[in-house]
Every structure is written in C-alpha cells, then in structure tokens.
Amino acid sequence: MSIAIEFTLNGRPCRSDTPPHWTVLDLLRDGLSLTGTKDGCGEGVCGACTVLLDGQPIRACLVLAVRLAGCALVTIEGLEGEALDPLQEAFGMLGAAQCGFCTPGMILSARALLASNPAPTVPEVREALAGNLCRCTGYVKIVQAVLAAARSRSSDGVSTVPAGASPIDCATEAGARQPSGASGWSATTGDPLRPPGGPCASAPSN
Ligand code: FES
Numbered sequence: 001m002s003i004a005i006e007f008t009l010n011g012r013p014c015r016s017d018t019p020p021h022w023t024v025l026d027l028l029r030d031g032l033s034l035t036g037t038k039d040g041c042g043e044g045v046c047g048a049c050t051v052l053l054d055g056q057p058i059r060a061c062l063v064l065a066v067r068l069a070g071c072a073l074v075t076i077e078g079l080e081g082e083a084l085d086p087l088q089e090a091f092g093m094l095g096a097a098q099c100g101f102c103t104p105g106m107i108l109s110a111r112a113l114l115a116s117n118p119a120p121t122v123p124e125v126r127e128a129l130a131g132n133l134c135r136c137t138g139y140v141k142i143v144q145a146v147l148a149a150a151r152s153r154s155s156d157g158v159s160t161v162p163a164g165a166s167p168i169d170c171a172t173e174a175g176a177r178q179p180s181g182a183s184g185w186s187a188t189t190g191d192p193l194r195p196p197g198g199p200c201a202s203a204p205s206n
C-alpha cells in the first residue's frame, strides 16, 4: 500500500507515493534518488540526514514521509544554482569538508541558523550544529566556515530555485521499491525532533 502525498520539494511542487512506513530519508534516497541527504546512523544520532522542513532542520531518518504532505522540504540539492551558496563556498574555501559525509547536513543546519540569526556568535554556531557529528574535521573549520558565510551572506532565502520553475516529476517510483533500513518514527536517541508547525503538522488522512 502506498499513500499519495503532495509537497514542495526544493521550491517546486512534488507529488509522490510513499509506503506508510517510509521515512523522509527513505523517500528521498530510495524513492526520488536524491542521495545528497546522507544515511548515517538511521536513528537520529548523527545528523547526516538533516533537511529543512518548513525552514526547520529535521532528521529525515526520524520523520515519516507522509508528514511531508503540504510542507516545503529543502534538501542539499535545493541549493544548486549558477553560483555556490555562501555556505558551500566557505566550507570549500576553508577546508571545512574532508570526506564530506556530514557536509550536507551541516550546511542545512547552518542555513537554518543563518536564516534566523544572520550574525551568530561562535557559541551559537556550535549550539546550532551540536546535533551534526563530524568524524573528520574537529569542527573548528566548520565553525569558521559558518561565520565566514554569515559575513558574506547577502540574503537569507532558503531555496535558490527560481520562482516559476517547472514542477519536478516525482511520480511514484517510491511505491514500487523497498526501503533500505527504514526506521520509522523511532525517536530513540539524539536531539529531540523539532516538529514542523503550520498546516503541514498533520499527516494526510488517507
Ligand atoms: S542518519 Fe543519523 S540522524 Fe539520521
């Protein structure tokens, strides 16, 4: 059984089918082939799967995909544009990415921080990224990169996809595939999930 959902993905309307037990991470990686969102621990600990749901960072491995109905989701692919996002540029310039596995989640967490706090302090950056683990860099360069991006950032929009862009065809490969390591809604460890507010707070009834 699959459930049809409609949501906004990286600034474009998206319609997809999802098995009811799939997480957002399953839908992105296995259903929509958006593999920029990384599958680390699968249980809410590492932050590698961080995406923005209505502008708030969430752990995609802990949120059921049906929760996306009516919401706006931004993944690392949503930052694609003619120019690099200031955060991407700063991470590259300052050596804040080594293996890169944590980087998409780091950048999206930092993006949410800068949207609400354009000039954060070091402790504020560290707090915002506390749920994103990095096994390579030691965090110093990551914090420096976020501060550098804050200085260079001229706007705080979330999606770089231009207005009026054509809809994504998200049609429903999801329902025909099996999830890899679906973990469902199992907030077992790590930071508490910050649930989205507004109209997308409830799952579809069908
Ligand atoms: S994969 Fe580690 S928190 Fe989601």
Ligand code: FES
Residues within 6 Å of the ligand: 096, 097, 098, 099, 100, 101, 102, 103, 133, 134, 135, 136, 137
């Ligand atoms: S750069 Fe390797 S885990 Fe962060």
